[in-house]
Amino acid sequence: MSRLSKKDSPVKRFNWIDDLWDLRSINPNFDRRDSRYTVNFDNIAPGWFKNEAKKYIHHLCKSENSFSTIINKLNNLRPFSQYLVKNNISTFDEINRSLVINYLSQEQRIDKDKLCALREFFTLGNIGNWFNVEPDIIRNDDYPKRHRGNPDPISNTVREQIEQNLHRLPDPIARMWLIGYFSAMRPSELALLKQDCLVQEGQNWKLVWHRKKTNDYHEIPITITIAKVVQEQQEYIRNLWGNEWDYLFCHYYNLSDIDPSQSNLKPIKKILPGQVRHPLSTSICTLIKAIDIRDENGQLAKFTPKLLRSTRLTELFDQGHDLSVVSAWAGHKHFVTTSTYYTEVSCDLMQREAGHIHQALVNSDGNRISYESFPKSFWDNSVAHKLEVGATHINTPIYGYCGLPLDQDCYKFRACYTCRSFVATIEKLPQYINTRNELRAKSVKAMSAGQEVLVEQFGRQADQLDKIIAGLQQEVA
Numbered sequence: 103m104s105r106l107s108k109k110d111s112p113v114k115r116f117n118w119i120d121d122l123w124d125l126r127s128i129n130p131n132f133d134r135r136d137s138r139y140t141v142n143f144d145n146i147a148p149g150w151f152k153n154e155a156k157k158y159i160h161h162l163c164k165s166e167n168s169f170s171t172i173i174n175k176l177n178n179l180r181p182f183s184q185y186l187v188k189n190n191i192s193t194f195d196e197i198n199r200s201l202v203i204n205y206l207s208q209e210q211r212i213d214k215d216k217l218c219a220l221r222e223f224f225t226l227g228n229i230g231n232w233f234n235v236e237p238d239i240i241r242n243d244d245y246p247k248r249h250r251g252n253p254d255p256i257s258n259t260v261r262e263q264i265e266q267n268l269h270r271l272p273d274p275i276a277r278m279w280l281i282g283y284f285s286a287m288r289p290s291e292l293a294l295l296k297q298d299c300l301v302q303e304g305q306n307w308k309l310v311w312h313r314k315k316t317n318d319y320h321e322i323p324i325t326i327t328i329a330k331v332v333q334e335q336q337e338y339i340r341n342l343w344g345n346e347w348d349y350l351f352c353h354y355y356n357l358s359d360i361d362p363s364q365s366n367l368k369p370i371k372k373i374l375p376g377q378v379r380h381p382l383s384t385s386i387c388t389l390i391k392a393i394d395i396r397d398e399n400g401q402l403a404k405f406t407p408k409l410l411r412s413t414r415l416t417e418l419f420d421q422g423h424d425l426s427v428v429s430a431w432a433g434h435k436h437f438v439t440t441s442t443y444y445t446e447v448s449c450d451l452m453q454r455e456a457g458h459i460h461q462a463l464v465n466s467d468g469n470r471i472s473y474e475s476f477p478k479s480f481w482d483n484s485v486a487h488k489l490e491v492g493a494t495h496i497n498t499p500i501y502g503y504c505g506l507p508l509d510q511d512c513y514k515f516r517a518c519y520t521c522r523s524f525v526a527t528i529e530k531l532p533q534y535i536n537t538r539n540e541l542r543a544k545s546v547k548a549m550s551a552g553q554e555v556l557v558e559q560f561g562r563q564a565d566q567l568d569k570i571i572a573g574l575q576q577e578v579a
């Protein structure tokens with residue numbers, strides 16, 4: 103049987119008492135990129151522990167964790183189970199914090215993954231009433247400290263040389279680079295990108311895709327050139343297999359390590375693999391060797407598909423987009439994720455930038471608001487959201503932004519300072535103070551003229567401006 107077709111092998115029927123489980127029988131919606139699909143409880147002992155380990159693995163599988171994650175988690179429980187046997191531990195009642203500490207102290211190196219799996223197992227066991235152990239049997243302090251460095255993006259010199267030579271690669275591989283790079287997708291997202299990812303809205307195009315890591319849909323605006331690249335790839339796949347293949351990309355046989363043109367490439371209906379023999383990785387590395395692409399230090403360049411994302415996000419920042427735009431492009435929920443892991447700009451600068459953004463914006467109640475809570479168009483085209491209405495003898499001047507999505511109608515126009523969608527900005531603080539003072543003066547005048555409606559109207563706006571001013575002043579204090 104072919105190595106590549108083993109996922110199509112018959113699914114072994116699920117039986118709890120077996121020691122060899124075919125995970126496909128528990129989760130038929132498994133990730134097609136998983137190349138392994140069985141777990142073996144053979145050397146998990148003692149029996150009472152094995153039974154609970156089975157519950158844990160069954161739960162992970164039902165929760166649609168990837169098979170590789172599940173297999174790794176079981177492997178990470180194995181040394182602890184052997185420790186139990188060696189120390190004649192016979193029930194869960196004997197598993198306590200001091201036993202865990204003894205177990206950790208006899209390990210040559212505390213492996214974070216082992217500890218995570220064990221902690222998760224204990225936590226789920228307690229929650230599911232499978233057994234009872236001390237809730238803090240493993241604590242945060244037990245984990246080895248690990249410093250995660252920023253991924254080194256591909257340098258501009260290297261990237262430019264690769265891009266100038268993309269024509270030497272087969273077209274679908276070059277398209278993989280172009281789409282992956284432009285979108286800053288994770289390699290797993292690129293692999294599972296569906297053919298219907300391209301959406302046209304009037305003159306504009308966007309790419310929409312599902313993200314497994316965050317289990318949501320993400321979209322980014324794309325240029326007409328990238329839209330054309332996507333269309334060419336759609337056509338290529340349709341010509342190969344009609345409607346039989348849902349994905350935009352596929353895997354290949356006969357990848358060469360010496361010929362960048364990959365002249366013997368044979369497409370196969372298989373999801374792009376995780377790392378080993380990834381067609382983009384193999385092709386770009388072959389190109390690097392063939393035309394001797396070197397970095398600034400004279401070293402032969404290195405490439406993995408993972409680098410496309412960090413390189414693209416760093417480039418967006420270098421191009422002058424602010425952190426909020428880069429963060430939105432990446433689909434990060436927090437700026438700090440973008441700043442810590444995906445851009446090579448100094449973290450201090452990022453923190454200051456993020457701080458500045460957070461400080462600068464408050465709502466009509468004077469409370470700080472984050473960029474993330476705004477519609478996407480706010481980042482792409484903040485001018486469209488800008489409010490700059492000068493004063494007339496009737497109107498109150500309005501300065502700031504409207505946070506309402508552009509496709510929604512405003513029913514309160516000119517009452518922005520009392521509107522929940524209003525966004526006040528720090529640069530306009532002097533104008534807010536002037537406006538508030540003028541409103542108070544108008545209110546006094548209206549009162550002496552007996553114009554009660556106007557008194558209330560001016561007063562309400564002035565009260566909101568008090569809150570906005572106080573909020574902004576607090577932010578800059």
Ligand code: SF4
Nearest residue numbers: 504512514518521524
């Ligand atoms: S009243 Fe509210 S919704 Fe209307 S423009 Fe002003 S801030 Fe936007």
